[in-house]
Amino acid sequence: MDGFIAQARPAVLYALKEDIGAGDVTSLATIRPDMEAEGRFLAKAPGIIAGLEIVELAYRVLEVELSAGGGASSKEEMAPVQFSAFVEEGEWVETGTVVAKAFGRALSLLTAERVALNFLQRMSGIATLTKRYVDAAKGSAAVILDTRKTAPGLRLFDKRAVALGGGENHRFGLFDMALIKDNHITAAGGITPAVHRIRACYNGLPIEVEVADLTQLKEALDLDLDRILLDNMTTEQIGAAVRIAGGRTPLEASGGVNLDNVAAIAATGVDSISVGALTHSAPALDISFDLLQ
DSSP, X not given: OOHHHXXXXXXXXXXXXXXXXXXXXXXXXXXXXXXXEEEEEEESSOEEOOOHHHHHHHXXXXXXHSOSOOSSSOGGGSOOOEEEESSXXXXXXXXXXXXXXXXXXXXXXXXXXXXXXXXXXXXXXXXXXXXXXXXXXXXXXXXXXXXXXXOTTOHHHHHHHHHHTTOBOOOSSSSSSEEEOHHHHHHHTSHHHHHHHHHHHSTTOOEEEEESSHHHHHHHHTTOOSEEEEESOOHHHHHHHHHHHTTXXXXXXXXXXXXXXXXXXXXXXXSEEEOTHHHHSOOOOOEEEEEOO
């Protein structure tokens, strides 16, 4: 099983249990247990499609680990939902594109509908917004990065969507990279002692330091770091930081980045730009699921 799908499965199972509870009472009352149907996923706005593999997983989890409802025909007596994607993950589509179809037990199709759409719409929205930032920074060498400002419990999905939109993932959590921020600097008594403590405890772990001004930047440049984060600096300050660094250490711009200023920030020559809005403010892409007559 694909590593991403294996990791995603518990979250999808939880989402289904959360939504279904004691049963999908509306579907159970209105749909025959032995009814089969076909439905389509339709893009109602242009954007990047992300999360089709989670839609397919939702059907599989529902039918393997949960029941779509009782009745004369059990799930074992009917063929599982057949899911067919017509576009690739990370592909741009226009309004009106049928991105996928599903055929199988009608109870399964409608019981999993909202969970499937929630993942698909959210991930596609994040991927679409990410592409807009990536496109805005084109012509520069700057890479668009995500942050840890993700929905609790959904980081795996949010970061997958950023990658499908053309961005790159920053650290996944607090464990895979040391990012020394202002509060760590205060607690440790400065940038240099903070870095020394990290190296003493976690030798070989990548280290990034957040700096608020050019004085802190100069101190950080002497510490042989993996990356330096320029926190909430103006475009002019970022440009000055790039000149001072002279390529010695990769620089990341962060704070206050939006679609109106990302091109100017990228043009300074900074190596990467982290954007919290990719995951905390991306609007869901409008996608519908409709049973076919």
